[in-house]
Amino acid sequence: EIPEDSVIWSEDPFITIHDYKSPKCNNCARKLKSPEHPESPPIFHCQNNHSCAEVFCCYQCYNIAMSKYHVSLCGKSLSSILSILDRHKSNSSDPLPFFILKLFSIAKTSNIHPLDIPQIQDLAQYRPPKKSENSFLPEYYFELYFETLRILDISLYDVKFDFWVYVTLTCKVQVNLFGNDDMACLFHYTSLINHSCMPNVFPDVYSSRDGDPVLVDYEFRENNMDLVAVRDIRRGEEIVLRYCDPMLEKWERAMHLIP
Numbered sequence: 501e502i503p504e505d506s507v508i509w510s511e512d513p514f515i516t517i518h519d520y521k522s523p524k525c526n527n528c529a530r531k532l533k534s535p536e537h538p539e540s541p542p543i544f545h546c547q548n549n550h551s552c553a554e555v556f557c558c559y560q561c562y563n564i565a566m567s568k569y570h571v572s573l574c575g576k577s578l579s580s581i582l583s584i585l586d587r588h589k590s591n592s593s594d595p596l597p598f599f600i601l602k603l604f605s606i607a608k609t610s611n612i613h614p615l616d617i618p619q620i621q622d623l624a625q626y627r628p629p630k631k632s633e634n635s636f637l638p639e640y641y642f643e644l645y646f647e648t649l650r651i652l653d654i655s656l657y658d659v660k661f662d663f664w665v666y667v668t669l670t671c672k673v674q675v676n677l678f679g680n681d682d683m684a685c686l687f688h689y690t691s692l693i694n695h696s697c698m699p700n701v702f703p704d705v706y707s708s709r710d711g712d713p714v715l716v717d718y719e720f721r722e723n724n725m726d727l728v729a730v731r732d733i734r735r736g737e738e739i740v741l742r743y744c745d746p747m748l749e750k751w752e753r754a755m756h757l758i759p
Contacts, residue, residue: 504732514619518683520578541557608652700730
């Protein structure tokens with residue numbers, strides 16, 4: 501049995517994305533030292549390419565990024581993707597294109613199909629209504645897809661990176677994100693936990709060392725996801741958390757949970 505208030509799960513994010521509006525670690529999205537955040541870690545620059553604009557909080561994060569995705573993105577400018585998003589003001593902070601960029605980069609670095617990335621295979625995906633008259637993705641996602649291939653030097657004719665793969669990854673990522681437009685994370689195991697309007701665990705609310713919340717709702721202790729038991733959990737009981745505000749009316753919760 502698990503007693504109330506016990507931390508039952510702690511997980512590092514598989515991928516983090518931030519808004520590029522202030523210095524943050526490209527691997528864990530931790531705030532870096534600046535006039536606004538003088539107590540944060542100093543900037544650790546890319547050691548592979550001194551002209552690379554990506555920065556990190558420490559050698560460990562840099563090394564993790566290099567082993568996963570940074571080799572293919574090192575020295576590359578992401579301004580073209582930001583420019584596309586800026587032309588569509590309502591979606592200027594959309595994190596999805598950057599998640600797919602990193603996933604494509606991971607697949608290229610590992611020489612595997614993007615959908616065969618172990619941390620992605622088991623994730624549920626959004627399935628748009630069959631009778632929907634409108635595309636669930638904005639038209640400019642075609643432009644984002646082509647720009648992603650260009651940045652990563654991937655051939656348009658490489659079937660592993662076909663547009664349907666881009667769409668499928670988008671469907672998987674968008675329903676498994678934790679965070680907001682400023683900073684979002686993708687967790688492997690936490691994303692597999694089912695929903696309940698009466699959850700028995702809840703993400704621990706924590707602020708980063710500089711006092712600013714890392715996330716609005718799901719927050720981190722040193723950028724980890726901590727799940728805390730909100731009551732005593734019996735042996736054999738399923739671990740469940742909530743995907744939406746349980747205080748909403750039933751129909752409002754259904755709108756959040758059902759496409």
